[in-house]
Amino acid sequence: MAKPLILITNDDGIFAPGLRTLISVMQHLGDILVIAPDKPMSGMGHAVTISTPLRVHKLKSEEGYSEYSCNGTPADCVKLGHKAILGRKPDLVVSGINHGSNASVNVLYSGTMAAVIEGAMENIPSIGFSLDDYSYSADFSKCEPYIKSIAENVLKSGLPEYTCLNVNIPSVNGSPIKGIKIARQAMAYWDEKFDQRQDPHMRDYFWLTGVFRNRDEAEDTDEWALRNNYVAVVPLHFDLTSHKTIPLLRDWETEGLN
């Protein structure tokens, strides 16, 4: 039986340690195409590159393994890998391991997760992995058995169509990870502040800063799982419709404008 073909990307860039860990796990599971941004792309959300040309640079190509860097976004990488390099759908798209959590509303800002949602839009089973530790030298080794297990489950059983997974892994010091929880996206938010400064030419500028706050006390969320040392697995779709709101707005409908 042919090995599965796995497309790997991230948003921290081609040289990030988290990507290297993800590659080393995926090499046990199939043939690999790595295509990742040539520089960090954190916070890029679902940006795509339409006004500048995309360039792809081959770094390595051998039997069952090839690696490219790209000047585009994570979402561009998935499109390019699928349509321009492979010319066919991979069996799996994986993205990460992100340096920092993409749980709760962080999923909306995340380039890592945009790549995964892009995979879902192309109806490819797709998984994003993030470790709840922002440091460059974070210890990714404890993630490995969980990443392998979840990827094997997806390769074996697939996912419902147009669905992907947002997997967040707790950062544990000393204590072991407790297990896996299937969860929903917590209703948390960023309490933002702008740090206003003056440059040497007396012109103002701002740095975006903020504190992440969870207002969702329930125990079925990704935030609860992470805070309690579980790997949080949230299935995602890309239908943003608030279906329950539709009937509430029905009386706004008109024929012509009265």
Next chain:
Amino acid sequence: MAKPLILITNDDGIFAPGLRTLISVMQHLGDILVIAPDKPMSGMGHAVTISTPLRVHKLKSEEGYSEYSCNGTPADCVKLGHKAILGRKPDLVVSGINHGSNASVNVLYSGTMAAVIEGAMENIPSIGFSLDDYSYSADFSKCEPYIKSIAENVLKSGLPEYTCLNVNIPSVNGSPIKGIKIARQAMAYWDEKFDQRQDPHMRDYFWLTGVFRNRDEAEDTDEWALRNNYVAVVPLHFDLTSHKTIPLLRDWETEGLN
């Protein structure tokens, strides 16, 4: 009674004609803060600026009306307007009028709609307006009564918490707009192709191109409404959880890893 305070942004940039139309409509409804990108930011998705300083340039300030350009993304503009300039929540965030449709999956790539979703995340009633015409010289005048009517409805009745609206307006030549339909996001997709070229130095580069295809034949979608000359109003939330998938994955849960 105090006039409502309305924050206006877009992703086509501060000089775009669509923004100017939106401002002229909103000036009848309340006090205005315009804060928009200093250059086009189409396709930026929900990008936020965390690695470079944000700069804000005051263009105009008079009683009930102020206008700023910003070097950040549309989502940055909402955060800056709310937290750094106003220091309080506006009563309404509006974004657009986008030059081109943001119906169906286009909502995921759209900077216009990222600003609106950012507003919803801050629990501010927020509306994105887009005209299904990409040309710079598109005729926005037919949009005006619909924009006014929908914004007045939202100012009067509010929206459910953490909910916003994606409003797409058909481009009609000659025939009138038929009315307003409350709709859901259509399951369409981009059939992408990369146009591969060589630069004068014999290095390859790619342009992202594609054809939008709707695979959703139902008559309750934003695409159906647009194609049938209706204004499509889709209520959105930002919970990406595929709730129906959660029970299907329950047997992946573990305590420890077996």
